[in-house]
Amino acid sequence: MSVFGDVPLAPPVAVFKLSADFREDGHPQKVNLGVGAYRTDDCQPWVLPVVKKVERLIVEDAGLNHEYLPILGLPEFRSASSKVALGDGSAAIKDGRVGGVQALGGTGALRIGAEFLRRWYNGVNNTATPVYVSAPTWENHNSVFADAGFKDIRPYHYWDAAKRGLDLAGLLDDLEKAPEHSVFVLHACAHNPTGTDPTREEWKQISEIMKRRSLFVFFDSAYQGFASGDLDKDAWAIRYFVSEGFELFIAQSFSKNFGLYNERVGYLTVVARDSENLSRTLSQMEKIVRTTWSNPPSQGARIVSKTLNCPELFAEWKSNVKTMADRVLLMRDQLKAKLQALGTPGTWDHITQQIGMFSFTGLNPKQVEYMIAEKHVYLMASGRINMCGLTTSNIDYIAQSIHDAVTKVPQCRS
Amino acid sequence: RLATVTQIISTAPKSVNHKDVNPWVLPVVKKVERLIVEDAGLNHEYLPILGLPEFRSASSKVALGDGSAAIKDGRVGGVQALGGTGALRIGAEFLRRWYNGVNNTATPVYVSAPTWENHNSVFADAGFKDIRPYHYWDAAKRGLDLAGLLDDLEKAPEHSVFVLHACAHNPTGTDPTREEWKQISEIMKRRSLFVFFDSAYQGFASGDLDKDAWAIRYFVSEGFELFIAQSFSKNFGLYNERVGYLTVVARDSENLSRTLSQMEKIVRTTWSNPPSQGARIVSKTLNCPELFAEWYSNVKTMADRVLLMRDQLKAKLQALGTPGTWDHITQQIGMFSFTGLNPKQVEYMIAEKHVYLMASGRINMCGLTTSNIDYIAQSIHDAVTKVQ
Numbered sequence: 001m002s003v004f005g006d007v008p009l010a011p012p013v014a015v016f017k018l019s020a021d022f023r024e025d026g027h028p029q030k031v032n033l034g035v036g037a038y039r040t041d042d043c044q045p046w047v048l049p050v051v052k053k054v055e056r057l058i059v060e061d062a063g064l065n066h067e068y069l070p071i072l073g074l075p076e077f078r079s080a081s082s083k084v085a086l087g088d089g090s091a092a093i094k095d096g097r098v099g100g101v102q103a104l105g106g107t108g109a110l111r112i113g114a115e116f117l118r119r120w121y122n123g124v125n126n127t128a129t130p131v132y133v134s135a136p137t138w139e140n141h142n143s144v145f146a147d148a149g150f151k152d153i154r155p156y157h158y159w160d161a162a163k164r165g166l167d168l169a170g171l172l173d174d175l176e177k178a179p180e181h182s183v184f185v186l187h188a189c190a191h192n193p194t195g196t197d198p199t200r201e202e203w204k205q206i207s208e209i210m211k212r213r214s215l216f217v218f219f220d221s222a223y224q225g226f227a228s229g230d231l232d233k234d235a236w237a238i239r240y241f242v243s244e245g246f247e248l249f250i251a252q253s254f255s256k257n258f259g260l261y262n263e264r265v266g267y268l269t270v271v272a273r274d275s276e277n278l279s280r281t282l283s284q285m286e287k288i289v290r291t292t293w294s295n296p297p298s299q300g301a302r303i304v305s306k307t308l309n310c311p312e313l314f315a316e317w318k319s320n321v322k323t324m325a326d327r328v329l330l331m332r333d334q335l336k337a338k339l340q341a342l343g344t345p346g347t348w349d350h351i352t353q354q355i356g357m358f359s360f361t362g363l364n365p366k367q368v369e370y371m372i373a374e375k376h377v378y379l380m381a382s383g384r385i386n387m388c389g390l391t392t393s394n395i396d397y398i399a400q401s402i403h404d405a406v407t408k409v410p411q412c413r414s
Numbered sequence: 415r416l417a418t419v420t421q422i423i424s425t426a427p428k429s430v431n432h433k434d435v436n437p438w439v440l441p442v443v444k445k446v447e448r449l450i451v452e453d454a455g456l457n458h459e460y461l462p463i464l465g466l467p468e469f470r471s472a473s474s475k476v477a478l479g480d481g482s483a484a485i486k487d488g489r490v491g492g493v494q495a496l497g498g499t500g501a502l503r504i505g506a507e508f509l510r511r512w513y514n515g516v517n518n519t520a521t522p523v524y525v526s527a528p529t530w531e532n533h534n535s536v537f538a539d540a541g542f543k544d545i546r547p548y549h550y551w552d553a554a555k556r557g558l559d560l561a562g563l564l565d566d567l568e569k570a571p572e573h574s575v576f577v578l579h580a581c582a583h584n585p586t587g588t589d590p591t592r593e594e595w596k597q598i599s600e601i602m603k604r605r606s607l608f609v610f611f612d613s614a615y616q617g618f619a620s621g622d623l624d625k626d627a628w629a630i631r632y633f634v635s636e637g638f639e640l641f642i643a644q645s646f647s648k649n650f651g652l653y654n655e656r657v658g659y660l661t662v663v664a665r666d667s668e669n670l671s672r673t674l675s676q677m678e679k680i681v682r683t684t685w686s687n688p689p690s691q692g693a694r695i696v697s698k699t700l701n702c703p704e705l706f707a708e709w710y711s712n713v714k715t716m717a718d719r720v721l722l723m724r725d726q727l728k729a730k731l732q733a734l735g736t737p738g739t740w741d742h743i744t745q746q747i748g749m750f751s752f753t754g755l756n757p758k759q760v761e762y763m764i765a766e767k768h769v770y771l772m773a774s775g776r777i778n779m780c781g782l783t784t785s786n787i788d789y790i791a792q793s794i795h796d797a798v799t800k801v802q
Contacts, residue, residue, distance in 0.1 A: 002665035004512070004513075004665075004669040007512045007669070009675050010672075010678065010679050012675075013678070016462075045457040047458055051458070055451050065437040065438075066651055067654060068653045068654050104496065104685035104686070105686055140683065143682065144683045146683075147683040147684075262460050262687070263691060264686075264687070287535075290535065291503065291539040292500070292503055292539075293496035293499060294496070294500070294532070295654070297654065297656040299689065300689065
């Protein structure tokens, strides 16, 4: 009898299961539009040229060693990360009320922030504080907050399937009705999975209610620079909220905009009212880090830090980021054009209106099954596609597949 | 923490210091880092949630041995983790959720008295409510309190979790002998206690990987299902790349699969998938015979320097006629030595001598060098003779 005899088998994570199925598929025209990683037009992963350059600099730097980093991370990485999010001229940074924690990707940043809030926000160990995540949202949000101890995780209205856009009225209504001090997880830009962001005017409305009702702002920022190609544009919402005086968290990921997925480079920016509150907050975050990973991994943080802190490398990086963002924008344009040329029923404006890596196509689960089984085009059951999976070689096949799915498989009643 | 006084010596941090009191990047690590940066076939795509496959298999082999029957039987697997801490945390989270019932936060977890100061917190943050000490260090005899330890094993509730140090016990440097391990094993098997090894110093303790893994391998050969939290921070000098592994030994592959599937869920909400760089370095090294031999030699260099410092410190204290016996300095093993200095003597060492050590009297032998050993010996002598 095994001590593990009663352990149930957990289902695999959907997005990785999709990739596994894709790998096993022998069809010559198969396409993977599942997992959120950038691909070149040759459908290859891309190591950013600036990353390759900096990796060489690091290996040649005899002044570096492998001694433990501080618990909160590499100092020059920490300051550079906050600057990237809040802007060089950030008054909050100048006021000494911005700090943070180097974390294991965006996931790690979310987890440290969530653990802190559960222990110290809105009371001590108040597991009942409601946490709101968008409907839909990244599938891991719910689990991260649940494993951090929160018992009441709720959806807020976000995606309007009928109009294929933001359900602003529903969102604002949820903000008005949420218990005061509820935590709201907001996507800074390039909403995952819908690709639909509030406009600046809509962000202002969201901000007004959140301030009035003392709701806690927790930004998830995984695509800065990647969405529009412009770092400042993609950070507009974050910076607006900071300028409006919010104390807030920002979980930043450098996985996508640096293409450093597997080095787990992330940062939790903390904006507090003043440096004294910031210090106490960070001291508690240190305790959380210490029992989770003790201190963070160096390689990815060194690469990002060297790049962000050197004007030449920074410029080269921005150019690499724009390369990725531009290719995605091109694929969006072309996919829409091809669907319109095919006369595919429905409107396809959302493909170019949506922003970032993902598009919520509007395909229903049956149509998705058809895409996978009949066309060997792999996408999430929600209808989400990774635009990076499109290339000049496969875009015709994909457009035709979508066309066939829409015309041959019945629409859902919306 | 360190002021700029010339004679300041920190013996507190856990990193290895080469004889010039500098951190040491192992030559084999430097070599492999170059190979990695030049390898155009590598990219930065996400690793699987459980980690780099070649790292995972190599890690289990290093712990259990090349010829491990358990590995051949397909009942050994594991999780690439963020150093030893991350491995402990994943193991602890899993046990809290799925061991001895579902979400049984009341299962007692025993840690040695004393132990690494983070053990208690890791298990507490994983949700365990009842973390207890087991007898270990006998301050009077400066050695293992075997009777107390065995008694705790006999009295612990069945299915309790015991965190055992595989070798080079931190902070005491005092390990059970092989005979003593057999006694421990006998009771643990009879009383269905769960074995959770913390293995942070394999190779580093004696210079011999197999010797340092004897206890682990003995328990596996005795049929235990167990966890091993392995750290490659010390034996690869890769402290800041966070390279660790949680080896899982189960009765059979089917139990192993279900266990690993639940560990995937735990990883997914903690760090999602692990960092690549350190795992690549370790994996390339362990899987290539030439590099493996070079690494082994680098490890022996570190272990030998520590052994030399132990010999010399004891000799100098004896030459100074420092009161007390100092045999424990050479009997203890690994990075740390429990000097036996009391808290007041420790305060004196820090305040008057600027020799930094832990309040428990623990020193990091790696902080000793040929340049500072006389100063340290004299400081200990003064502490012992002037402070009671």
